[in-house]
Amino acid sequence: MTAVHQDTPRLGLRANVAQFSLLVGVNALVGGMLGQERTVVPLLATEVFGVPGYTAALTFIVAFGLAKAATNYVAGTLSDRFGRKPVLVAGWLVALPVPFLLIWAPSWGWVVFANVLLGISQGLTWSTTVVMKIDLVGPARRGLAMGLNEAAGYAAVALTALATGYLAAAHGLRPAPFYLGIAFAGLGLGISTLFVRETREHARLEARSHVARADGRHDHLGDHLGNGEVFVQTSFKEPALSSASQAGLVNNLNDGLAWGLFPVLFLSAGLSIERIGLLAAIYPLVWGVGQLVTGGLSDRWGRKWLIATGMGVQALGLAIMATAEGFGWWATAAVLLGAGTAMVYPTLLAAIGDVAHPAWRARAVGTYRLWRDGGFAVGAVLAGILADLYGVRTAIGTVAALTALSGVVVAVRMYETRHDPAHPVPTGDPR
Template sequence: MTGTAKVPRLGLRPNLAQFGLLVAVNALVGGVLGQERSVLPLLAERTFGLTGYTFLLTYVLAFGVTKAATNYVAGTLSDRLGRKPVLLAGWLVAIPVPLLLIWAPSWGWVVAANVLLGVNQGLTWSTTVIMKIDLAGPARRGLAMGLNEAAGYAAVALTAVATGYLAARYGLRPAPFLLGAAYVALGLGLTAVFVRETHEHARLEAGGHTARADGRHDHLHAGLSSREVFVHTSLREPALSAASQAGMVNNLNDGLAMGLFPVLFVGAGLSIADMGVLVALYPAVWGAGQLVTGPLSDRWGRKHLITAGMLTQAAALAVIAVGGSFATWAVAAVVLGAGTAMVYPTLLAVVGDVAHPAWRARAVGVYRLWRDGGFAVGALVSGAVADLWGLRAAVWVVAALTAASGLVVAARLYETHPARRSS
């Protein structure tokens, strides 16, 4: 009762304990995702005998479509029911995932597990983003998103390394997925007992919300319907729509990395252990780099960091397409992670900058719908191209799409940071 009676305050310092807890919770969310990153492509080939790349990527497609749709639902439900119930529901959905992966007698069971994983990630990751934006207030959104995404993707990377080691030492099943089961149990317990509702923080910010000095968004008032929020975020509002397409292309890259990088690396003669290191390097740099790029976007602004990040990713993918050794691919993975770190938290900060607090959770849901739809698009595009012309051709196509996305950001996105708007 005492906690609910407190008057909410905005900012990282007055909410440090709860913010830190949510960082830890999102690390567990990332760990649940990371449990299959090194192992599942090999499981598809060696246990279930899948050879076509498009068929192999059905699990990425199932995950991406489900997560994208759940992101949208999570934003709407967070406004209607509150943040904590949605977060708790996400953890409950995750309980069967490692069990299905351990005991799957056919590839259909693996796809079903990834449908549930998509629901879990959509509900939990979206909600931790919304809750951190609620707590942080307008001044330090870049830092808040950097910490959130760094925790999640560092956990993805560390878990990818750990499961690669476990798979090499103990086999592809069950050892790697027991780690995922432990993450689910811990995340569910922390959320149920210690996480507190943050919706009141959003209401507090909405009460003191002021219009931009440059006149933008005067028409984007607090009373937008969910349909209007969808249209503004997807198409009409330049910053939100530019961020949505960049987010989609960014995760198109990640869909390629999840599904085809392990096969490319092992097919070139690398060991499973070396492949696990390469697969982990990209999200490791991505995760750690956001500790720098998130607060950097608060200092430098959003637009140029996003543009440079998309072009950096495109260059790294080109190197992966032509590379053939562990050292070359390691350098490219580091550069790819750095480019992604420049983009990922900054795009979320753009949504937080532009969206009114009254409908910000729904805008985050729409943005994440498009962003994580990139997993599905990446699976379809890269799988089809790989089947027709080979793995390296698929990487080249994704590199070209990424460069084009960076040019769209340069042309359409204006500066959204509160302290940088006048420039």
């Protein structure tokens, strides 16, 4: 009798604190796999392989973004069909060869291939940790859950970018910085296989107890949407879902630009690798730590205006990065870019969770992340072409303008998605 009680799923952060905390740690390892590249790989392109032109040098981000975007979409469907844990474990298996490929790559093409594998791995692992946390906490603390998840991931990105910068300065661009990736992949696979538990039953429990919004918004979508319907609603039709999808794409468009071009800009200004690593870490560190605050704030203040304002703050940071000169100004710009992204990132995921019915929420998250991480590829191509034609600063300034425009779209089109489950539509209400 006791065993049955222990295996019965319960919703809420307190009821699932052990598994939730474990998944926070797993996502930190996922972020570390990405962070091993933030400082070093753009410099490998120019300093080791002599890749000509910005567009060609950013092919590794295009490969990563396309692979991750496509895998995000598949991950949602797979996790609904087979469960969350098998998808998570599969993602770590794909990650295992990545640091070895980066260490031993004899040509730039091998680095691009490693980033295809990294994108697939990130799509499977990061998407699944997001869905699993949403499963566990239920509707009341969704913003906080996403803040903790994304904070762990991007704080790890930042700290690993900083660490690899110092390792590269002390021991060279290869192989020392990528030893961290080997450790992260091994730990992630072991913890996910041995200790993480399946959460799909938590989503089914929430679906059985789902209540409609008091204002009747979006509940007409129902709980039996097919894959194509989920894609269309999330991408284009449903105002909040589609507004979140375009904002996510633009957010990662500017992140792809930051990943690929900022280290090159700083190197051209004569900064040392240690200082480049520090600047590369400031932006995701502020982003990561900031989400510890902004995720919970969105549960109290709402989603819409945090997203719209955050896009504006990002645009300001990019504008300063494009026009200013020197470490101090660039550090200020990185702080603003990180703060704006912290306002946006967990809040967009929480908004998707607000709108999507638990029965098709994993697929909606996958579709949103398809668009969001497609922004890496769009950003790398756009930034590379503009940088080759007009220079790095023009590329950054153009992306700043696009980011501001995205915030306007959210302000005009998106409705507030946070709702109070304590005030459902009464039984028999025609809404």
